[in-house]
Amino acid sequence: MTLPLATVHGLFHIAIKTDNLAATRKFWVDVIGLREFPRPDFGYPGAWLGCTQPGGLAIIHVYAGGPALGPSGKAEAGTAAIDHVSLSCSGYRSYVSRFKESGLDFREFIVPGTSLWQLFVYDPSGVQLELTFESGGEGAEKPDLSEGRKYVAGANFFDKAKYPKLA
Template sequence: MGITGLFHIAIKTNDLDATVDFYTQLGLCKVERPDFGYPGAWLACVTPGGEAIIHIYAGGAALGTEGKSPLGTAAIDHISLTATGFHQFRQKFQQANIEWREFIVPGTNLWQLFVYDPNGVQLELTFDGAFEEEPQPDMSPGKAYVAGSNFFKARN
């Protein structure tokens, strides 16, 4: 008996297309999803036999009592994914006008980028800095990630 890994994360959305686009632009790919009777998508890592790690659903199953999906991550603070290409991701966020924050995990070679998906779900991309090009993450005020802070701005 034991935990063997992360199976998937499920995200509710009011805008399925924008959410799928956000994650596929980061490098995940759409994979086959069963017909649950409501709209959605399964996204996977681009690896041989990549597993569906993010499930997105919309429509009736995603709607709360107010008729729309909630924003933010509620009790879940963020989703963390490992990645490569720190500076390329940063450039992609800048070109797409997506706000981000940067961080170096103290005492490690771990570099991080924090962004929000269109639903206000905070995403942490974690990189092994030993394999990334300089410069290191910008830890200056306004650019450095501050735990517990929220820089999400809902898109209209």
């Protein structure tokens, strides 16, 4: 029997540890727009969240409780060596409105030499999320690149103490 060649077919999922499952679920479902998928009973709380498009997959797996807790007894915050998770999106101004309505701090960016616009925001666990948009269908109003609003690579703007209460 000939075995298949080693081939990557795409991203299966990202797993996020959280100490606030309700707020994390609300962020990813109500603010970002993912939907909840059935999740097996692993014996600890969590959620599987994914794209709403037909055939969409559960791309964000969230888990809380036992296995999410580190040596300190708390879920670690941030993305550590992974800088951010990026999703391909549409509806730039709708996301800006959602972020403002939810009290979320965010940053905006235009990828140099391309037609791509980006929004950066953090989930309740401090995972940085990049939403990327093809600007052609996003209207004439460009991203706000003013001081304090423009995304700066490597600059962390997550503050758990000031993060809005989403749940």
